Amino acid sequence: MNLSKQVFQFLVAFSVVLYAIACTEQNSQKKHVGANGAAAPAIPDESKLIAIADTVYKGLTFKVYADAKLDNKYHTVYLQVKDKEGKPFNSSSLDYYPQMDMGLMKHGGPFEHPVALGEGWYRGSMVFIMADIPDMGPGWHLYTTLETKGKKDTIALKLPVSAAKTMRTMSSGTRDDSRVFISNLLPDTLKQGKHPIKFLMSRMEHHDFPPLDGYLIKLKTNMPAMGHGSSGNKDAEAIGQGYYEGEVNFSMAGQWEIIVELWKDGKKANQDDIKYQVYIIK
Template sequence: MKKILFLALALAGTILSSCQKDSDIIIEDPKKNLIKIADAFAIGSAAKVELWSGTELNTGYQKLYISLSDSASGKALNRSSVQILPIMDMDLNGAKMSHSAPLENPESMDADNSLFSCAAVFTMPSSGESGKWRMIVMVKKEGQTKYGKAEMAIQVKQSQPERVKTITAADGSKLTIAYINPASPKVGVNDFEIAVFKKQDMMTFPAEDNYSITMTPEMPSMGHGSPNNVNPTLTKNGHYKGKVNFTMTGDWRINLVLNKDGKSTTTFFDLLF
């Protein structure tokens, strides 16, 4: 009898311990370290759309995150087709025009920890009444046949130092070149990354995968460069990655030569750390 009682008490203790452990499990909010930029309802898809980022929006390559929830129940939507479209509306002395910017839509219909990852390259800052950015997010929930549309005003600040260049290539095409890494440069070898996009029209900027790139870092104030750099090469979707070596802190200029079909185009990005 004592043995049975002991086993019963042991089993109860195990169950209690198990329940206690389950209650101690803390699920971390995926948006804990993000900044909420804006939100709106996607008309036509019964979804609430939230736009998040790791930082305030600045000119250049900006990683973005979309969070979706059912507009009625508030339940998270983790499987949907999501597309973004940044739009700059300009008023130049009464002449109105709009244009978009390079972008990267979520690669999957499945959210990663309740977030749909995407990116935009903001080519200019917001400028009061004469230049306003807005973000359009198209949402088609699983089972729906049409997209709903959410639209929200956003503010974009000028990056310091400059992190995006719009240049004319040697073949006459317009290129947008976005600096991505190193985001926090350090002395020594750093991962280097840029993204290159070609202007097709005012609303379309496809990734440009056809360049070979030569990179030459220099320190203008000291009159020297650095060894052991690795030229950036294409990974995918217009992204080129390499290695850049900074031998000391100070002002650095990363010179880039973009080569295509025997023609070269030059640009650069400045750093100070």
């Protein structure tokens, strides 16, 4: 093999290596691979989110986004923080939580502490257990806490929460855990057939709502207009942190209801009826 051919092959191989390294770096930046090698949560596509609120505090800009316009349901809420130069602001001390101010009283709602996604983005899920009530207090806020230079600051951002068209969060008294809140994470409309179903269950403790495990959520589907249900439903079992997963089957198009029973230690525990409405299309 002559020298020129060897040089050519070397340059080709070297170019392939450089390309592979560049691709790896780009993928790493997109996925934000952590120190343990596992891919961290991805940075959200801002164009696919709904802008909810924003404010400026001590040179930092806080912007709240969500998966949809907020109503009294389960939502994924994002916070983006930038410094006065417009650069992403990352902090391991940042936290946030929802709170409803009704004037004479305040209460929170079920929520998950935010996960830092990188590039100034944070993500957390929460349930707004009721809509804002006109002329009854300021309503819902996202309270963001941040520690800088040994001092803890709290920033409040107003969250407009409207009444949901279809109820997805219900409450019931129980035998052992007082009043609990059960959020159904299904959309209002689904296609005919089988679907995984997920719930978040929380216990009410004064104004806090810690996650509640240890139950079995029994499921039954019913089509009131036709007077029948459907087979193939699987009861929702606890998977941790208050979440439960099961499966529901809708055998034809039309209006359906999902009837829920909470069971604990082999006995029915809910004291109130729990039903969710869902519209099925072909």
